[in-house]
Amino acid sequence: MNSITKKFYLDIEISKGMKVLDVGCGKGATTELIAEIVGENGKVIGIDSNRNALYRAEQNINLNKLKNINYICADLSNLDIENNKFDAIVGRRILKYLPDPKSSIKQLSKLLKPSGVMGFQEHDSTNLINDEKMPLHSKVNNWIRKLV
Numbered sequence: 001m002n003s004i005t006k007k008f009y010l011d012i013e014i015s016k017g018m019k020v021l022d023v024g025c026g027k028g029a030t031t032e033l034i035a036e037i038v039g040e041n042g043k044v045i046g047i048d049s050n051r052n053a054l055y056r057a058e059q060n061i062n063l064n065k066l067k068n069i070n071y072i073c074a075d076l077s078n079l080d081i082e083n084n085k086f087d088a089i090v091g092r093r094i095l096k097y098l099p100d101p102k103s104s105i106k107q108l109s110k111l112l113k114p115s116g117v118m119g120f121q122e123h124d125s126t127n128l129i130n131d132e133k134m135p136l137h138s139k140v141n142n143w144i145r146k147l148v
């Protein structure tokens with residue numbers, strides 16, 4: 001999955017020296033991919049509301065001696081980083097967990113530089129077989145949604 005994600009970041013033209021916001025970064029897998037692309041003159045801020053996930057993410061940056069990542073524990077519905085402007089804002093598997101993704105995207109867009117880009121990588125479940133025919137699948141899907 002990370003190779004597809006990396007291609008996606010390159011396709012939306014994330015590049016060396018950029019300042020990027022990774023929303024719903026979890027344990028930092030995506031944040032580290034971005035850190036590699038933007039390089040030492042770039043910067044990535046990863047945001048997640050789950051402290052435990054961020055603790056794991058912090059451990060990885062220490063282990064891999066990554067100097068261009070900062071993690072912030074915050075809820076996307078209540079972000080207080082107004083003074084920051086980003087070249088790119090990205091997220092992977094986050095929109096489906098937000099109660100009002102449209103309004104979150106609108107809020108996040110205020111943090112973009114004028115020429116900035118925003119890109120989200122989400123599962124496309126529109127081609128799934130009708131959920132009603134798979135009650136167990138639907139039940140497990142709801143459990144995962146609640147858990148995250």
Ligand SMILES: C[S@@+](CC[C@H](N)C(=O)[O-])C[C@H]1O[C@@H](n2cnc3c(N)ncnc32)[C@H](O)[C@@H]1O
Nearest residue numbers: 024025026029048049050074075076092093097
């Ligand atoms: C499925 S994980 C994806 C993690 C990471 N983006 C990845 O692809 O590896 C979803 C993440 O979104 C975070 N999340 C969900 N709702 C959030 C919110 N309102 N504000 C901040 N983070 C949130 C969860 O804590 C979780 O770490």
